[in-house]
Amino acid sequence: MKYISLLIILMFFSCSSDDEILTVKINSNPEPITVDDIVLDGATTTIDWSDAKDEDDDQIFYKLYINSILIEETTKSISTTTLAYNTDYIGRIIATDKKGGTTEVSFEFSSSKSKILLYSNGVGALKAVDLHTLTPMWTTQTTSIESHIISGNMIYSGIDGINGLDILSGEIIWTSTPSNNYNRDYRNIIADDLNVYALDAGSNLHCVNKTTGGKMWERSFMDYYAPLSIDLEHIFICSRNNDHLYAINKSTGEADWSFRLESNASKIKTNPLIINNDIYFGDNRGKFYSLNKNTGLKNWSISAPGQYISFDSSPTQFNELIITGTNRALYAYNSITGVSKWQYTLNGNTLKTSPFVYNDKVYIGVSKNGSGELVCLNANDGSVVWRFNLENNTTSSPIVFEDTVYIGDWNKNMYFVNASTGVLITKIKSESIIFKSPSIVVGEGETVIYPSVNGLKN
Numbered sequence: 538m539k540y541i542s543l544l545i546i547l548m549f550f551s552c553s554s555d556d557e558i559l560t561v562k563i564n565s566n567p568e569p570i571t572v573d574d575i576v577l578d579g580a581t582t583t584i585d586w587s588d589a590k591d592e593d594d595d596q597i598f599y600k601l602y603i604n605s606i607l608i609e610e611t612t613k614s615i616s617t618t619t620l621a622y623n624t625d626y627i628g629r630i631i632a633t634d635k636k637g638g639t640t641e642v643s644f645e646f647s648s649s650k651s652k653i654l655l656y657s658n659g660v661g662a663l664k665a666v667d668l669h670t671l672t673p674m675w676t677t678q679t680t681s682i683e684s685h686i687i688s689g690n691m692i693y694s695g696i697d698g699i700n701g702l703d704i705l706s707g708e709i710i711w712t713s714t715p716s717n718n719y720n721r722d723y724r725n726i727i728a729d730d731l732n733v734y735a736l737d738a739g740s741n742l743h744c745v746n747k748t749t750g751g752k753m754w755e756r757s758f759m760d761y762y763a764p765l766s767i768d769l770e771h772i773f774i775c776s777r778n779n780d781h782l783y784a785i786n787k788s789t790g791e792a793d794w795s796f797r798l799e800s801n802a803s804k805i806k807t808n809p810l811i812i813n814n815d816i817y818f819g820d821n822r823g824k825f826y827s828l829n830k831n832t833g834l835k836n837w838s839i840s841a842p843g844q845y846i847s848f849d850s851s852p853t854q855f856n857e858l859i860i861t862g863t864n865r866a867l868y869a870y871n872s873i874t875g876v877s878k879w880q881y882t883l884n885g886n887t888l889k890t891s892p893f894v895y896n897d898k899v900y901i902g903v904s905k906n907g908s909g910e911l912v913c914l915n916a917n918d919g920s921v922v923w924r925f926n927l928e929n930n931t932t933s934s935p936i937v938f939e940d941t942v943y944i945g946d947w948n949k950n951m952y953f954v955n956a957s958t959g960v961l962i963t964k965i966k967s968e969s970i971i972f973k974s975p976s977i978v979v980g981e982g983e984t985v986i987y988p989s990v991n992g993l994k995n
Contacts, residue, residue, distance in 0.1 A: 564634070564638050565592040565593050567589035567591045567597055567633075568589060568640065572642060573586055573587055578649070578669075579649055583617045584630075586615070589614075593634065595636065595638075596612065596635055597633070598612055598632070599616075599630055599633075600633070603620070622705060623690075623705070623981050624647065625646075627645050628644045629641060629643045629644075630642050650979050651669075651705060651978075651980060652669055652977065652978075652979050653667065653977065653979075654668055655687075655977070656933075657679055657681070658969040660968065660969040661678055661681040662679070662967075663677050663679040663685060663694055666951075666965065668977070671963065677702060678696050680694075680722050680723070682724050684725060684973070686726045686733075686993065688982060689981055692978070695735060698714040698721060698723070699723050699733055699743075701747075711747075715737075715743040716741065725763070725765050727764075727767050727992050731747060732744050733745045734767070734787075740761040741758070742785070744790060754789065754790030756785065759779055763775045763805055763808060764807065764808035764851070765992045766809050766811055768830065768995075770786065770787060771784040771785060771786060771793065772784075772785040773816060773830075780798040781795045781797055782798075782818065784830070784833060794833035799838065800822050800824055800840075802824060803821060803822075804820065804847075807819070807852075808990065810853065810994075814830055815836060815872070816829075817859050818852065821847040822846075823846035823847065823848065823863060825840075825870065827875060839876075847863060848862070850863070853893065853894050853989040854894065855894045857871060857872050859871075861892070862892065862901070864887050864889065865882065865887075865888070867881040867883075867888060867919070869916075881921075887904045888901060889904055890932060890934040890990075891934040891988060891989035891990040892934075893934065893935050895937035895956060898914065898916055898956070899919075900913055900914075900956070902927070902935055904931055905930070908928065908929060909928070909929055909930050910925065911924070911925040911927060913956070923959030925961065929946045929947040931946045931947065931972075932972040933972060934988035934989060936976065936988050940956045942956045944975075945967070945975065946971060947970040949966055949967045949970055951964060952964045974990055976991065
């Protein structure tokens with residue numbers, strides 16, 4: 538009987554245990570989630586994902602990882618964070634309920650492209666401004682007469698060496714000092730895919746390899762100041778202190794041809810404009826030229842009205858027209874014939890900037906004996922579209938980007954003006970006068986906006 542009773546008891550507990558197991562509810566994992574939207578606003582990135590549905594109605598907790606770094610733990614299906622510009626990222630979101638059930642999603646995205654305004658002021662400070670936020674990014678010292686150049690993710694500047702600066706931080710990551718004569722400051726820098734070209738303070742032109750920093754060749758010039766222009770085979774040098782334009786072979790440093798100015802002209806103050814097989818420039822006696830860029834032979838030349846008037850404005854192109862100026866007037870010449878289509882006369886004011894063409898309009902800066910003016914002209918006929926008053930004189934050639942004109946003046950202002958209406962958007966103040974021209978770089982050099990006075994505007 539004892540054995541029968543024990544068996545009955547064991548059977549009872551065995552049945553009870555089975556019933557309890559059958560009534561235990563298994564936890565359900567949250568359902569899959571998806572990334573619905575990624576919104577980029579400058580460096581600010583907002584990631585929005587779907588709510589993780591849970592059959593058990595459990596509270597869901599989310600962990601957002603970017604490049605394996607935990608960014609945020611939240612109960613919301615959205616997160617905002619600040620990320621570096623110009624960077625590819627891998628994201629991961631893990632959704633977890635209170636009983637440990639999980640689901641997750643992985644995704645890839647790229648952060649915003651940086652948009653950086655670069656300009657130098659009268660004390661040789663090269664400044665970078667974030668155009669997403671209109672806040673300063675960095676400042677570094679540079680030469681007061683240089684024109685900086687962007688190539689890839691670097692900005693090439695010329696103080697105490699030819700320096701490659703990181704576009705986001707301004708940190709020097711590459712330096713070359715090719716001069717042997719203590720001429721350690723470099724200016725008129727220009728670059729191609731392989732090399733950097735720059736003049737030292739003694740007017741020696743250097744070619745430096747961008748990968749190694751090693752000097753490829755050197756050539757001397759006499760008191761050279763004007764900007765360089767470049768094509769696939771040549772560096773074009775317009776000397777301000779003798780009467781020649783030189784086509785320097787990029788491989789050898791030798792002159793493949795030279796052109797001597799006419800009419801007793803002695804200087805070329807601006808860089809030449811290269812269009813297809815031709816090159817355009819003006820001299821300091823009011824004559825404007827078109828040459829074959831491969832041979833140096835003259836296509837045509839034309840004289841501006843008046844005596845001993847200098848072409849101070851670097852030329853630019855609009856359709857079949859070459860637009861350039863003396864200090865008294867702006868001219869539009871037919872690129873094939875040299876015939877003048879229109880001119881805009883300044884009536885006693887002075888043109889000391891180079892024209893910029895954007896959306897069938899021409900933009901110039903005008904000095905007015907203590908004040909200044911940004912003028913917008915119709916590129917087809919030279920008629921005035923609008924004028925905007927500057928606080929002081931200007932020698933800063935304008936640029937236009939995303940329907941905004943950027944120009945500096947001698948009252949330490951950098952203006953942002955609506956390109957269509959001429960209405961001021963905003964302005965920022967510098968520590969010193971702004972007499973050099975700005976430029977803009979988007980991303981790692983994917984888009985670069987140079988003023989017409991820069992040789993890479995070609």
